[in-house]
Amino acid sequence: YKMALYQIELPGGSGPRKVRFAQGAVFMAACSAGDQEEVAALLRQGADINHANIDGLTALHQACIDENAEMVQFLVESGSDVNRGDNEGWTPLHAAASCGFVQIAKYLIEHGANVGAVNSEGELPLDVATEDAMERLLKSEIKKQGIDVDQARKQEERIMLQDAMAVLSGRGSVAPHPNTKATALHVAAAKGYIEVLKVLLQCSVEVDCRDIDGWTPLHAAAHWGQEEVCTLLTDHMCDMAAVNHVGQTALDVADENLVDTLEELQKKQNVV
Template identity: 40%
Template sequence: MAEHLELLAEMSAVGRMGTQERLKHAQKRRTQQLKKWAQFEKEIQSKKAKGEKRRKKGSSKEKQVVFPENVRLLEAACRNDVEEVRQFLQSGLDPNLYNEDGLTALHQCCIDDYEDIVLLLLEAGADVNACDSELWTPLHAAATCGHLHLVELLIAKGANLLAVNSDGNMPYDLCEDDATLDYIETAMAEQGITQETIEEARSTVERAMVNDIRRLVKEGVDLNTPLDHSATLLHIASANGYLEAAELLLEHKASMSAKDNDGWQPLHAAACWGQIQLVELLVAHGADLNGKSVLDETPLDVCADEEVRAKLMELKQKHDAIMKSHDKHKSLLQRRTSSAGSRGKVVRRVSVTERTNLYRKEHEKEAIVWQRQQQQESEAEDEDRQTDAELQLRVSVSWSGS
């Protein structure tokens, strides 16, 4: 800002200026004033920052955010940072660390096609058959993505070609790349894997579940006992398409109305995971097609599979039609019952004489009807006799003519 004495010295010169010149001079001085003010503010902030820095140096060490080991390893693997992953493994970090979904660094690198880190992890002892929360192995991931060189590497390291995920799929089921699929099928043939072996492997988990259910029944354990997330055994069988296990559970009165933490009933689980046989089975046993979850979702709302959606809609239409017919029949029965009751009351109020007259009239009507029937039968017999006579006459005439 301008000094006070400098401003006083300018007063006489400013007094001789015209209006426009005086405005320009004022604007110039204002600009100078703002610049000097900004510089002053900058110096103040600089001094404050220096003071804060000195105070921090004199205080204890600054706190730092430390992430868990599994997060650091997976994050470095996701960035394809080979050196950082190597340092972690050399420092003794477990290569099989996983996140909340059970995903390991090996799973992630098989998805992202980071071969260098896959080699590092396997050399450090990573489990080639590690399963995530949906039972996917690294081979499932590599086969799905069509990474042939990783599939070759994993199989060479002992990856299980018959590993079954929670949807009942093996790695070769999920592979759409022709070259990768050819390699997997060739490896399966070399290991002597047949169709019978494949079917047996697929049913292993369900067979184990069936055996567990039979054991629980024998021990008298409640089959509706809530498990993880309050899901029951019927929820699990329905979600995984375990038909034999579900039939066994229903045979022993497992509840179809039990709800998990999300308010899902077993039918929701079957619909969500596209298990059409389980949907039909549950509905046949009376499962609620209109059951609502915590978010007000029906089984149809959570179903993404078009075939299963069509089946659910068909079953719902049939169910609604049956219920409508049942309600109509029930209403008709109620009306009949009501009518019969009212007639009974009327009859009870009628006197004996009136009742006798009523019966007599009914008998007279019946007699009239009977007489009419007899008359009609007699007339019909006369017509038949007349027809027979005419025929005989025609025959005799024809014979005499010949």
């Protein structure tokens, strides 16, 4: 299960910019080929510099992965979002840090990349760094900026709770992620964000909502070993027999330590 990001749509926003798939694909291909003239021409024609593929990767992500420093610089100077996350919350800096590309990481930081950004696993770029030089760079920048890494790792849960409270008060609505169809309920269930779940369940969200693979929040909670979440969802009468697109129930994908608990919860729900 991909613990993908979710969307909260607040009123008054213009929403994500729409581009034709063909144009986006051509733009990504031109960037990957390092053809700056073609990239510039496509941008003049209205291509979205932050166009993302099905995995949420932008051209800047790909340029970082490819260690194409010239394209990284060109995209950033042309307005690419240096803090845009992919479907799993990986920013371009996460990508560069994971690949060990120190000069690219340094350039991104100098141009506003957030060293305290966390992905969907709660990891900072520092947490995915594999090279000593990269770790030194990121630790130095974290110290210089006075970032509290423990607070940064908890930021997603805080933001999700704020968003959920906004929905509860009628100031927003929950929308699934455009690529994965995962909802805030899926993410909170997978990560054990109990307070977020409690608020969302007060918002009359569909407890058996499904992502693109047919997973319900219970599938996510069971798979990632979130016992308290499973109890909460079954108390709200989620469908424990729901199957994903390959015919698996939550019990089929559950962490082995949760099998007995799920069976007991099923018995309890049957009685109710």
